[in-house]
Every structure is written in structure tokens, then in C-alpha cells.
Amino acid sequence: MGPATRLAGNPATSLARNGYAVIKGAIPSERINALLASLERIKRSRRFRFRAQGTNSFESPNLDVQGNLRNSIHNPHLLGALPAFRKTVEAIIFSDQLYRCLCQEAGEGVYVNWQTMLFDRSVGTKNHQDSWYLDTDPPGGVIGAWIALEDISMECGPFKIYERTNKARIDPSDYDFSDLEHDQAFQRDHPEARCVRLLPAKGDVILWDSLLVHGADMPTSDVKTRKSLTAHFYHLGKAVQDQPIKRSFSIYDHRAPAKSRHRNILKAATINPLVYSSLCIGLAAFKSPALVGRGNELTEIRTVVGDRAAV
Numbered sequence: 001m002g003p004a005t006r007l008a009g010n011p012a013t014s015l016a017r018n019g020y021a022v023i024k025g026a027i028p029s030e031r032i033n034a035l036l037a038s039l040e041r042i043k044r045s046r047r048f049r050f051r052a053q054g055t056n057s058f059e060s061p062n063l064d065v066q067g068n069l070r071n072s073i074h075n076p077h078l079l080g081a082l083p084a085f086r087k088t089v090e091a092i093i094f095s096d097q098l099y100r101c102l103c104q105e106a107g108e109g110v111y112v113n114w115q116t117m118l119f120d121r122s123v124g125t126k127n128h129q130d131s132w133y134l135d136t137d138p139p140g141g142v143i144g145a146w147i148a149l150e151d152i153s154m155e156c157g158p159f160k161i162y163e164r165t166n167k168a169r170i171d172p173s174d175y176d177f178s179d180l181e182h183d184q185a186f187q188r189d190h191p192e193a194r195c196v197r198l199l200p201a202k203g204d205v206i207l208w209d210s211l212l213v214h215g216a217d218m219p220t221s222d223v224k225t226r227k228s229l230t231a232h233f234y235h236l237g238k239a240v241q242d243q244p245i246k247r248s249f250s251i252y253d254h255r256a257p258a259k260s261r262h263r264n265i266l267k268a269a270t271i272n273p274l275v276y277s278s279l280c281i282g283l284a285a286f287k288s289p290a291l292v293g294r295g296n297e298l299t300e301i302r303t304v305v306g307d308r309a310a311v
């Protein structure tokens, strides 16, 4: 099935044609400043416990010498123990500005937000299709949104995409995803897959299709950060594929998503944020290796470099 039929939007949009789109200046600076200021305020809070993106473990903030978080936050919009912070995340994820970006590129309608992520500094992210981790069934219906919280330069280790790879699901073992530029089979099978390193300015939004191959370079600077907020969405009514990691308890209810502050964006994460935060605080206290989970190798696609943690 081609991208034009998978996405409900206009087949002429950049998202449908190339698998991604960049919308300049979409999110107002004031909202981003409020989020970053709130994040600074909570960095040493004992209530700031979260599931770290990628590792599946529940952690406390791990700050580098500059005070940036080395561990990235999975689902910051659910941290109910930090209500002011949570609100600043929601003010961006469930904003009319972001909703309009989605409508422009992927079509009108009601969207469901699946998950969110907050990166305070640079991480390297292995090339992947989101479809390996989260997607609709049939695949290709999830849209990622990457919101630049600051101006991004090459030294930050930019987010990169492989143009027009959003035609079909690719098996992770088919190519050397750590070096696609030199993988002859990949180059032969995907002649249109030009690698584009994106350098968005603060407030720009990148949207991409769940079948588009993408990742992020390792940073080349020790001091530059790559602050970003990421969220994934799909059109209400689409079925979602089974998760690669089976859990006995899920915080998501895709059949009956909850309301958000935006009437046309629902939340698949239906857990009460205070309950979610309490779970994070309790589970972080255990520091049990068992909590890392069996799917860790599969889902850990981030690489963090740099100095040792200061906290």
C-alpha cells in the first residue's frame, strides 16, 4: 500500500511524497521557554522520577556537568507529581499549532497521541523505522512529530531521515542500519533514499511516517545539546499493532483513549498521571535489574556519550 492511501492526507504533501515534512516556526517560543524553565526547576526534585526512554528502567535524573539530563524522559506528559512541568509539555503536545501541522500533512480528523519523549541533550539514535516498535495495523499510520526546543546545528548530532524509504516495512536484519550509506544492498534497493540531516530552528516541527528510516547522529560537541520533544500520533479509529514487548499491565488503552486539553487530540495513555508518577517514584527506588525488562536489547536504540554523571 502506498503512502498516499495509508495516510488520510493529501497525496501531494511532503509527508506523503517523501515520508517527512518540516513545518517552520510552528510552536511559539513562549511555550518552549515555559517548558525549559519548568524542566530546570524540577531537575533536582525528589519527585522527578521517570521511565527512561529506551532502557525501560525507572530512574532519577542523571545530570551531566552542565546540568543537562543524560537520560531522556519517556512520557513526560504523564508525570503527575510535577503538575506545572506536565502542563508545559501538554501545552505543546496538545496544542492547536501542532494539531494544524498534523492536519496539513496527514489530513483532518481526530488524532490519538501514543507516547511522548523529552530529550534534554544529544543522544545518538540508531537508524530504524518506528514501525519496528509502534505502528498501526496495517503499518504506516503512525506519525512522529519532533519539535525543536532550540536551534539545532551539525555538532548537536542532528536528527536524520532517509528520504522516501516509507514505502514498506523493512526487516531490521536486511541491511547494516549502522552504516546505510555504505550498504550496497540498501543503496541498490532504495536508490531514492538520500540521507538528509535536518537542522531545525527552535519551534520548527518535523513530521515523519512510521515507515520512514530515520535516526540521529552522535554529537560531535561536548557542550551542544539537542533539546527536543517528540510525540507519536495516529488517526482515531485505526487499529494498532501488537507491542514487541508483552506486558501484563499497559498504561495505554487504544480502544478507548482519554480526552486531552485539545478536543481533536486524544491520549492513548489513559493511566492517571498521579498514579503513573507514583509508580515511577516507587519503581525507581527499587532499582531492580529485573525492571529493565526482557525487551531491553530490542528497544534500546539510543547511545549517550560524554562525561560521567554528576548526580
Ligand SMILES: O=C(O)CCC(=O)C(=O)O
Binding pocket: 119, 123, 124, 125, 130, 144, 159, 214, 215, 216, 228, 230
Ligand atoms: O530524537 C531522536 O534522537 C530520535 C527520535 C526518534 O527516532 C523517534 O522518536 O522515533
